[in-house]
Amino acid sequence: xxxxxxxxxxxxxxxxxxxxxxxxxALGALGVTLIYGILRFSNFAHGDTMAFGTMATxxxxxxxQSMGLHLGPLPTALLALPFGILATMALVLFTDRMVYRxxxxxxxxxxxxxxxxxxxxxxxxxxxxFIIGPGDQRFADGERFIIxxxxxxxxxxxxxxxxxxxxxxxxxxxxxxxxxxxxxxxxRTRTGKxxxxxxxxxxxxxxxxxxxxRVVMVTWLLVAALATIAGVLYGLDKSFKPFTYFQLLLxxxxxxxxxxxxxxxxxxxxxxxxxxxxxxxxxxxxxVLGYILPExxxxxxxxxxxxxxxxxAVSFVILLIVxxxxxxxxxxxxxx
Amino acid sequence: xxxxxxxxxxxxxxALMIVVTGFVQSWNTAILILNMGLISAIMALGVNxxxxxxxxxxVGVMGFxxxxxxxxxxxxxxxxxxxxxxxxxxxxxxxxxxxxxIVITAMxxxxxxxxxxxxxxxxxxxxVGFFVYRAVFDGGVAAVEAVDPASTGYLGGLGLPILFAxxxxxxxxxxxxxxxxxxxxxxxxxxxxxxxxxxxxxxxxVMKNEDWLARGVKNVSGLxxxxxxxxxxxxxxxxxxxxxxxxxDPVTASGLYIKLSYSMLFAGVLIxxxxxxxxALNSPWGRMMRAIRDNEVAAxxxxxxxxxxxxxxxxxxxxVCGIAGAMMTTLDGQLIPTSYQPLRFTFLVWVMVxxxxxxxxxxxxxxxxxxxxxxxxxEPIGLWLMQVITSPLAEGSALKEHLIESAAHMxxxxxxxLLLLVLxxxxxxxxxxx
Numbered sequence: 064x065x066x067x068x069x070x071x072x073x074x075x076x077x078x079x080x081x082x083x084x085x086x087x088x089a090l091g092a093l094g095v096t097l098i099y100g101i102l103r104f105s106n107f108a109h110g111d112t113m114a115f116g117t118m119a120t121x122x123x124x125x126x127x128q129s130m131g132l133h134l135g136p137l138p139t140a141l142l143a144l145p146f147g148i149l150a151t152m153a154l155v156l157f158t159d160r161m162v163y164r165x166x167x168x169x170x171x172x173x174x175x176x177x178x179x180x181x182x183x184x185x186x187x188x189x190x191x192x193f194i195i196g197p198g199d200q201r202f203a204d205g206e207r208f209i210i211x212x213x214x215x216x217x218x219x220x221x222x223x224x225x226x227x228x229x230x231x232x233x234x235x236x237x238x239x240x241x242x243x244x245x246x247x248x249x250x251r252t253r254t255g256k257x258x259x260x261x262x263x264x265x266x267x268x269x270x271x272x273x274x275x276x277r278v279v280m281v282t283w284l285l286v287a288a289l290a291t292i293a294g295v296l297y298g299l300d301k302s303f304k305p306f307t308y309f310q311l312l313l314x315x316x317x318x319x320x321x322x323x324x325x326x327x328x329x330x331x332x333x334x335x336x337x338x339x340x341x342x343x344x345x346x347x348x349x350x351v352l353g354y355i356l357p358e359x360x361x362x363x364x365x366x367x368x369x370x371x372x373x374x375x376a377v378s379f380v381i382l383l384i385v386x387x388x389x390x391x392x393x394x395x396x397x398x399x
Numbered sequence: 400x401x402x403x404x405x406x407x408x409x410x411x412x413x414a415l416m417i418v419v420t421g422f423v424q425s426w427n428t429a430i431l432i433l434n435m436g437l438i439s440a441i442m443a444l445g446v447n448x449x450x451x452x453x454x455x456x457x458v459g460v461m462g463f464x465x466x467x468x469x470x471x472x473x474x475x476x477x478x479x480x481x482x483x484x485x486x487x488x489x490x491x492x493x494x495x496x497x498x499x500x501i502v503i504t505a506m507x508x509x510x511x512x513x514x515x516x517x518x519x520x521x522x523x524x525x526x527v528g529f530f531v532y533r534a535v536f537d538g539g540v541a542a543v544e545a546v547d548p549a550s551t552g553y554l555g556g557l558g559l560p561i562l563f564a565x566x567x568x569x570x571x572x573x574x575x576x577x578x579x580x581x582x583x584x585x586x587x588x589x590x591x592x593x594x595x596x597x598x599x600x601x602x603x604x605v606m607k608n609e610d611w612l613a614r615g616v617k618n619v620s621g622l623x624x625x626x627x628x629x630x631x632x633x634x635x636x637x638x639x640x641x642x643x644x645x646x647x648d649p650v651t652a653s654g655l656y657i658k659l660s661y662s663m664l665f666a667g668v669l670i671x672x673x674x675x676x677x678x679a680l681n682s683p684w685g686r687m688m689r690a691i692r693d694n695e696v697a698a699x700x701x702x703x704x705x706x707x708x709x710x711x712x713x714x715x716x717x718x719v720c721g722i723a724g725a726m727m728t729t730l731d732g733q734l735i736p737t738s739y740q741p742l743r744f745t746f747l748v749w750v751m752v753x754x755x756x757x758x759x760x761x762x763x764x765x766x767x768x769x770x771x772x773x774x775x776x777x778e779p780i781g782l783w784l785m786q787v788i789t790s791p792l793a794e795g796s797a798l799k800e801h802l803i804e805s806a807a808h809m810x811x812x813x814x815x816x817l818l819l820l821v822l823x824x825x826x827x828x829x830x831x832x833x
Contacts, residue, residue, distance in 0.1 A: 105589040162819060174456050174588045178753065179822055181746055185815025188742065192808040309741070313600060316593045368529075372608045379597035383582050386594065390586050
């Protein structure tokens, strides 16, 4: 019985939150990795693109709510999501036309593009704060739990409860659908194949008649969709605050690099590696260990390896280890 | 117009803007802008050393600046003897344990051949070492933080004059830069960017959470000053008389006197660093750096150790940022870890360097003053602009209130726009590299 309790406590506090967080990171890292593969620079504005997409979705959500539109038990934000994606697509295509294209035509060094993306980040950040303000926004509505801790306890008679939030369920399901759709697109469609060809060898792709403008446009559209979905899922699960989205940049980059920049599969793996290690290391293990260990060995302290404030340190240390021992990442991304 | 004329007039323009601020707003504001402008110029010099000379992309300026701030506390605050006797030595012992574990791990990695045994050994050392470290360290921390937490609860500093903290800030920043440089230099340029972004967040996390070090988010206030206090000046009969002869009342005069003394100190440091940077730029070493920046492969073929040179200049530039950070905390008189924001301390400095002219020290200095001036003044200008734009709207309308409230965020927009415009239309900056 104690063993079951330990498993339930572990899933409740570690496995399920890490699963949801990992899906959000993976979607974010996929966006970073796509830009890296096709456009060949690290996009520092990605966190703020996520923030913009989420903001657009929140605005549509409010509008729908005021009209009385609901999705029943599901959050209204899901209904608003496609519109948020469209708004973000418009924004990234506009920035690409106004800003990035000039440097692409010039064949500027990647580091220049990185600096340019910092300028874009500034503008997007200011824009988002300008419209929605720097404060916290919660926009999840509908049913809060798929199964609440109390129901679970009544159902099973265990001492530990297992709560699954609706948003966590939605996150994982959406992430799976999005990833399947993305891989189908990259591997099976003509456009997807031309994107991969362009990423592998630009000159060869151009020789075989692939239209670079089209590849770049499709990439931005995909990135806008991924960023908005990742941002909305994160915002539903926790809350929306422009500064938090800027800070997400670090774990997202860590995920992309750990997996191997430019490798979509790596981005997903990296997202889960970062999320699980973050939650594992900052979780206080006292409860779980209390169930497993015999009474005499029961820990007196919280058994927390690092305080939660150091969660960025976790992604950072993993990043350093990967850079030291395997700079191309686990899935052999672009070379150094 | 010759370049020298143009540069002089650019600097004169900035000076004029500050003087106009003095007349229109107040001299207090003007000198405050000047002081922070001096500090910003030093930060910009540090970043220019890395980016302009060597093409290294450091987005962790905030972390190095914050380390400088930490140095002021560690050097200048009086020590807390109760805390030292309660657990100070234990904290130090804990830290030494941590260092020992890392050193032993590094030695095992270096001495043994790659094998499963080595991996196993390293993992065991790390895991056992971590628990030993936590066991020693946590007890000490708890004891130290329990000592009068409302006013101290930390180990205190060395009680030395605060001017010693400035070089110390540079040393701390250099240490952090060494760790980052060792791992991330020699890889792709973006990796250094991401690694520095990370180290800045971690330095901030440490400063916010390690209460035994510098009281964390409880802040350290009342840092000693390198200049006299206003109150003492106002009591000084000679000073009051002199102020009266200039037609100033003693309170205003003492405030201005203090701020101007800071300006003198900061200007001294700025000139010193500027001269050194200028000498370095024109020395064989500076030429080698630029050669490496412009063509790494060719420089390597000529027998230059690119990674080592990069590490060297990365440490130097970070140290300059650390010195500036210590100076800024000295000016504030308090250390507030929550006030360090990446947009303000990292990316704004980047805007300064790019707009001023990367690769040119005078450009970086000009950018420091100019951008800092705009950063301070954009807010009132934005507010005024918003009021003008929204004046046709009805009084008390929600849109009007929202727009006026949001005017504060105009800064980020303006800075981003400025950066993009300069990069696009004048990528070499206001004072280009020669």
